[in-house]
Amino acid sequence: MMDNETFRRQAHQLVDWMADYLKNIEQLPVKSQSKPYEVFRRLPDLPPGQADDFEGIMEDFREIILPGMTHWQHPKFFAYFPANSSYASVLGEMLTATLGAQCMIWETSPAAAELEEKMMNWLKEMLDLPRDWDGVIQDTASAATLSAILSAREKATNFSANHRGFPQGRYRIYCSSQTHSSIDKAVRIAGLGSDNLVKVGVDDTLAMNPDALSRAIEADMAAGLHPLCVIATLGTTGTTAIDPLEEIGRICTQRKVWLHVDAAYAGTALILPEYRHMARGMERVDSFVFNPHKWMFTNFDCSAYFVRDKETLIRTFEILPEYLKTATRGAVNDYRDWGVALGRRFRALKLWFVIRDFGVEGLRKRLREHIRLAHNLAKEIEAADDFEIMAPGPFNALFFRWHPREITETDRLNALNAALLGELNNSGKLYLTHTKINDQYIIRMVIGQTYVRERHVQQAWEVIRQTANSLRERL
Amino acid sequence: MMDNETFRRQAHQLVDWMADYLKNIEQLPVKSQSKPYEVFRRLPDLPPGQADDFEGIMEDFREIILPGMTHWQHPKFFAYFPANSSYASVLGEMLTATLGAQCMIWETSPAAAELEEKMMNWLKEMLDLPRDWDGVIQDTASAATLSAILSAREKATNFSANHRGFPQGRYRIYCSSQTHSSIDKAVRIAGLGSDNLVKVGVDDTLAMNPDALSRAIEADMAAGLHPLCVIATLGTTGTTAIDPLEEIGRICTQRKVWLHVDAAYAGTALILPEYRHMARGMERVDSFVFNPHKWMFTNFDCSAYFVRDKETLIRTFEILPEYLKTATRGAVNDYRDWGVALGRRFRALKLWFVIRDFGVEGLRKRLREHIRLAHNLAKEIEAADDFEIMAPGPFNALFFRWHPREITETDRLNALNAALLGELNNSGKLYLTHTKINDQYIIRMVIGQTYVRERHVQQAWEVIRQTANSLRERL
Numbered sequence: 001m002m003d004n005e006t007f008r009r010q011a012h013q014l015v016d017w018m019a020d021y022l023k024n025i026e027q028l029p030v031k032s033q034s035k036p037y038e039v040f041r042r043l044p045d046l047p048p049g050q051a052d053d054f055e056g057i058m059e060d061f062r063e064i065i066l067p068g069m070t071h072w073q074h075p076k077f078f079a080y081f082p083a084n085s086s087y088a089s090v091l092g093e094m095l096t097a098t099l100g101a102q103c104m105i106w107e108t109s110p111a112a113a114e115l116e117e118k119m120m121n122w123l124k125e126m127l128d129l130p131r132d133w134d135g136v137i138q139d140t141a142s143a144a145t146l147s148a149i150l151s152a153r154e155k156a157t158n159f160s161a162n163h164r165g166f167p168q169g170r171y172r173i174y175c176s177s178q179t180h181s182s183i184d185k186a187v188r189i190a191g192l193g194s195d196n197l198v199k200v201g202v203d204d205t206l207a208m209n210p211d212a213l214s215r216a217i218e219a220d221m222a223a224g225l226h227p228l229c230v231i232a233t234l235g236t237t238g239t240t241a242i243d244p245l246e247e248i249g250r251i252c253t254q255r256k257v258w259l260h261v262d263a264a265y266a267g268t269a270l271i272l273p274e275y276r277h278m279a280r281g282m283e284r285v286d287s288f289v290f291n292p293h294k295w296m297f298t299n300f301d302c303s304a305y306f307v308r309d310k311e312t313l314i315r316t317f318e319i320l321p322e323y324l325k326t327a328t329r330g331a332v333n334d335y336r337d338w339g340v341a342l343g344r345r346f347r348a349l350k351l352w353f354v355i356r357d358f359g360v361e362g363l364r365k366r367l368r369e370h371i372r373l374a375h376n377l378a379k380e381i382e383a384a385d386d387f388e389i390m391a392p393g394p395f396n397a398l399f400f401r402w403h404p405r406e407i408t409e410t411d412r413l414n415a416l417n418a419a420l421l422g423e424l425n426n427s428g429k430l431y432l433t434h435t436k437i438n439d440q441y442i443i444r445m446v447i448g449q450t451y452v453r454e455r456h457v458q459q460a461w462e463v464i465r466q467t468a469n470s471l472r473e474r475l
Numbered sequence: 476m477m478d479n480e481t482f483r484r485q486a487h488q489l490v491d492w493m494a495d496y497l498k499n500i501e502q503l504p505v506k507s508q509s510k511p512y513e514v515f516r517r518l519p520d521l522p523p524g525q526a527d528d529f530e531g532i533m534e535d536f537r538e539i540i541l542p543g544m545t546h547w548q549h550p551k552f553f554a555y556f557p558a559n560s561s562y563a564s565v566l567g568e569m570l571t572a573t574l575g576a577q578c579m580i581w582e583t584s585p586a587a588a589e590l591e592e593k594m595m596n597w598l599k600e601m602l603d604l605p606r607d608w609d610g611v612i613q614d615t616a617s618a619a620t621l622s623a624i625l626s627a628r629e630k631a632t633n634f635s636a637n638h639r640g641f642p643q644g645r646y647r648i649y650c651s652s653q654t655h656s657s658i659d660k661a662v663r664i665a666g667l668g669s670d671n672l673v674k675v676g677v678d679d680t681l682a683m684n685p686d687a688l689s690r691a692i693e694a695d696m697a698a699g700l701h702p703l704c705v706i707a708t709l710g711t712t713g714t715t716a717i718d719p720l721e722e723i724g725r726i727c728t729q730r731k732v733w734l735h736v737d738a739a740y741a742g743t744a745l746i747l748p749e750y751r752h753m754a755r756g757m758e759r760v761d762s763f764v765f766n767p768h769k770w771m772f773t774n775f776d777c778s779a780y781f782v783r784d785k786e787t788l789i790r791t792f793e794i795l796p797e798y799l800k801t802a803t804r805g806a807v808n809d810y811r812d813w814g815v816a817l818g819r820r821f822r823a824l825k826l827w828f829v830i831r832d833f834g835v836e837g838l839r840k841r842l843r844e845h846i847r848l849a850h851n852l853a854k855e856i857e858a859a860d861d862f863e864i865m866a867p868g869p870f871n872a873l874f875f876r877w878h879p880r881e882i883t884e885t886d887r888l889n890a891l892n893a894a895l896l897g898e899l900n901n902s903g904k905l906y907l908t909h910t911k912i913n914d915q916y917i918i919r920m921v922i923g924q925t926y927v928r929e930r931h932v933q934q935a936w937e938v939i940r941q942t943a944n945s946l947r948e949r950l
Contacts, residue, residue, distance in 0.1 A: 001561055001562065001563070001772070001832060001833050001837060001841070001925075002562045002563060002832055003562075004494055004497060004498045004562070005494075006562070007494055007497070007562035007565070007566070008490065008491070008494035010562075010566060011490040011493065011494065011565075011566060011569070012487060012490050014566055014569055014570070015483065015486040015487050015490055015569075016483065018486065018569065018570070018573040019479055019480075019482055019483035019486065021573060021574075022479060022482070022573065023479045031582075032584065032585050032586065034585040034586065036581070036585070036803055036806050036807045037589065037807075038585070038589075039585060039586045039589040039590065040589035040590075040592060040593055043589075043590065043593045045593075045596065046597070046600055047597040047600060047601055047830050047831075047834075047835050048830070048831055048834050048835065049834055049835050049836050050834040050836055050837070051831070051832060051833055051834040051837050052831040052832065052834070054563070054566070054832065056831075057563075057827075057828060057831050057832065061570070061824075064586070065586045065590060065824070066586070067586070068584070068585045068586025068587075068589065069574060069576060069584050069585075069586050069587070070576060070582070070583055070584045070585070071574070071576075072574070072575050072576045072577055072583075072584075073573075073574070073575045079583075080577075080583070080798070083575060083576075083577035083818070084575075085572070085573075085575035086476055087476065087477045087478075087479070087481070087482035087485075088476070088477060088529070088532075089572070090482070090486075090569075090572045090573055090575075091482070091485060091486060091489055091529070093568060093569070093571075093572035094486070094489055094490075094493065094565075094568070094569050094572065095489070095493070095536070096568075097560070097564070097565045097568035097569065097572075097774050098493040098496060098497065098548075098560075098565055099496075099544060099546070099547070099548070100547050100548045100558060100559075100560035100565075100774055100775065101544060101545060101546075101547045101558075102547055102555075102558035102775050106511070107506075107545070108545050108547075108554075108555070109507065109543070109544050109545045109547075110507050110509040110511070110513070110514060110543045110544075110545070111507065111509065111514045111539070111540045111541070111542070111543025111544050112543075112544070114512065114513075114514040114515035114518075114543065115514065115515075115518065115540060117515060118515055118518045118520075121520065122521070122522040125521055125522060126522055139614060139816055139818075140816045140817060140818045142815060142816045142817050142818070143815065143816060146664075146815065150664060153666075161663075161666060161668065162663040162668065162669060163663075163668050163669050163670050164668045164670050165641070165645065165646075165666060165667050165668025165670065165671055166640070166641030166666045166667075166668070170640060171640075180796075181794045181795075181796040181799070181817070182817055184794050185792065185794055185815070185817075188636075188637040188638075189621075189625060189664065189665065189815065190664065190665075190666055191628075191636060191640060191641045191665055191666020191667070192640050192641075192666070193636065193637065193638055193639045193640025193641070194637060194638050195638050195639050195640065196640055237796075237798055238797070238798060293818075297476070299572050299575055300575065300577050300818055300820060301818060301820060317660065319656045319659050319660055320656075321655075321656040321712075322713070322909070322910050322911040323555070323712055323713060323908060323909065323910045323919070324656070327897070328511055331511050332511045332512075340617060340618065340621065340660070340664065340815070341614055341615045341617045341618060342615060342617050342656070342657055342660075343558070343614075343615045343617070343768075343775055343776060345775060345776060349536075349540070352532075353532060355522050355523070356522075356523055356526070356527040356531075356532050357476060357477055357526060357527065357529065357532065358476050358526055359522075359523050359524055359525040359526040359527070360522050360523065360524050361524050361525055362476060362525070362526050366476070422802070433798060434797070434798065435797050435798045436797040444798070450476075
């Protein structure tokens with residue numbers, strides 16, 4: 001094991017590597033060009049018996065690991081949703097790792113619990129969420145959604161499912177056909193069964209149709225089934241569609257159904273007054289999740305989960321063995337009872353660093369710039385002869401496809417766009433992903449990376465057009 | 476947002492703070508002396524509108540946050556189980572934060588997936604686990620145990636519970652009365668109901684009694700219930716008892732019941748040949764979890780979960796929406812399908828750094844030193860007139876109580892020991908926790924911190940005796 005002085009020296013060298021990496025990241029291919037098992041085969045099959053020195057470890061990192069990395073902090077990372085980070089966030093993670101505190105309960109680090117509570121309050125202010133809600137940091141929106149569904153399950157069964165197992169009768173969950181796969185996963189985990197997940201139809205913006213929701217609930221009730229929970233999404237993964245919260249909320253209140261809002265990506269946009277309209281109806285919501293680790297410059301993982309009634313959440317998860325009893329219980333927040341995992345990292349620290357390093361206005365400025373870049377590019381795509389916008393992007397995400405005039409068959413267009421996407425990603429010059437809408441293959445481009453600037457978007461668009469042209473010549 | 480040059484400068488300053496912190500950590504009170512809401516009240520209620528500079532942020536960290544931290548990397552942290560870290564691990568976390576890769580699937584960072592696969596292979600070698608098992612890093616043992624129970628549930632229902640919800644009939648889970656609370660939590664989450672968690676009796680070492688297990692399973696079968704899963708523990712949380720794997724395995728094989736092994740803490744001891752005896756019967760095990768983030772010098776979170784049959788695990792969790800389809804699917808490991816969360820940090824990196832920085836022999840040396848320190852202290856406690864060992868500690872954990880000769884009533888002894896523990900922890904000189912066995916209040920002392928040396932243990936024992944003496948004078 002290295003000693004303190006070696007650590008100090010190595011950490012200084014590492015800091016220079018880190019700063020250089022982020023400074024020169026554009027020179028690297030954004031998507032790894034590594035082939036399956038190329039990295040694996042270069043690593044020894046057996047662990048070392050004796051200690052290696054850190055210079056050798058770092059050399060292997062640079063030679064073997066780095067070429068196999070896809071660079072999520074590269075300004076030309078337009079794939080999926082970003083997991084954007086920032087300098088302040090990295091500094092926060094350095095401290096979190098050094099402190100190495102396991103923040104399962106208040107006593108195991110009071111400051112971690114209290115900073116978390118304060119940060120959740122700050123986020124309520126920033127996003128203009130109801131001030132009487134309570135929040136907790138979870139690892140991912142998957143875990144938060146599972147928490148919401150379990151809370152709904154326990155509330156509906158008067159907390160008996162936790163003890164007696166699954167009650168008679170079938171419980172139904174509702175979401176739109178565009179909802180994220182984590183909902184399906186959570187419904188399975190909770191023992192409800194994915195057959196009881198009702199995929200409600202959408203309107204032509206791909207947002208949930210509240211009338212269809214209402215009809216689905218009524219039909220289920222008529223059939224003797226129990227509507228348990230509706231999951232509305234602000235910013236779906238496929239096309240960032242916005243489900244109409246106010247109408248959905250009215251239906252949920254009327255039918256006494258738990259309303260969970262998955263705003264994993266687009267929730268960050270609520271810090272912009274011009275996007276607050278999508279929060280209308282929030283007072284009817286039971287639980288809400290958004291991920292600062294997506295579009296709020298905070299390292300993965302950091303998912304902010306809010307509930308209207310913390311007692312229901314705590315009763316859903318609370319178990320108190322002797323070795324976890326403390327004198328402060330009840331007077332403070334013991335966040336181990338607010339989710340699935342017992343152990344917890346000190347994640348509030350990086351969030352505090354980020355909010356202070358940017359300031360709320362700084363965050364707003366950066367988000368607005370992302371949105372502006374996306375809107376400008378949308379105009380260029382619309383103006384291009386052989387590209388078309390396929391879905392409205394209310395935020396900073398674009399959904400388009402290449403559509404050479406002479407080609408009309410969907411299958412051929414799909415194949416062409418898949419080929420274009422493959423070629424683009426293999427170039428290492430940018431990274432995009434895809435989705436499908438009505439069986440049409442669509443390229444997704446999300447302009448939300450921390451370090452993305454106008455020139456990166458322009459260069460990306462140039463590469464997209466050039467690559468399409470070169471593909472066309474080979475058709 | 477700070478720029479690259481500012482980051483470089485601040486990160487260098489932070490590295491010096493980090494090295495100094497770890498060097499001088501003994502001068503800090505190990506357990507925070509902070510009162511409820513002391514930290515909270517010192518933080519502003521509203522987020523800053525404008526950016527703060529990092530000097531100011533760090534000043535607030537030092538002034539407001541640090542006094543509220545319990546120092547888990549303090550050599551006199553003897554509480555719970557350690558979440559021990561090491562210098563190499565912190566360097567690994569610095570890199571993970573800088574890369575900021577979200578490692579949900581192979582394509583989003585091939586090297587992360589392949590290093591993870593390789594590290595799981597290394598751990599199989601190190602712990603002498605069956606080489607045909609497959610492994611994955613999860614956040615906590617809570618999540619791994621939930622994964623095991625869900626896999627058992629799906630296998631038993633031919634993967635129908637995932638889809639049709641809970642089937643008729645009652646499924647039963649078995650663990651000892653000493654098993655960790657996360658089992659209870661997982662049984663609830665999975666919809667099985669804690670009433671179906673059978674707490675099997677223990678022998679006088681507090682290990683599961685296999686005859687009692689056998690009888691419980693038979694009684695349930697006779698009553699028409701379905702034995703689903705047994706959870707055996709190597710190193711229980713209360714007293715690090717070791718359930719007899721070989722006999723439990725034989726019963727599980729005979730009854731076709733899933734056998735999950737929770738070795739969260741003590742699994743690390745399997746790198747020592749002298750502890751391999753507790754692994755006898757491992758070939759009958761279906762799933763196994765241990766936490767390098769507890770006793771293997773790797774920052775929380777890093778939980779290693781192994782399964783005999785990866786197809787069952789993947790089928791339990793797999794959902795494939797369009798936006799996650801990739802060309803390499805099936806040819807590589809997409810770890811998002813190996814657990815609850817979709818998003819994943821690059822956690823294999825720090826594990827690689829730790830194993831290489833220590834070498835396997837270096838890890839063994841450190842563990843053996845911890846065990847030696849614990850055994851020596853146990854002898855001193857046994858030799859002391861007014862202290863007694865309350866349970867055998869086969870690893871590096873001690874279970875004792877203060878027992879002045881003249882006091883015989885259990886209630887009074889319990890109150891005395893609780894008072895002693897409170898006084899010790901409030902002193903800031905060491906941090907211990909407690910458990911109860913047969914209603915007796917017992918002090919737990921785990922000697923597993925990375926930086927603990929003989930003098931720390933000696934000083935701690937001195938403080939314990941002095942504090943007891945001073946309490947006695949006040950009786």
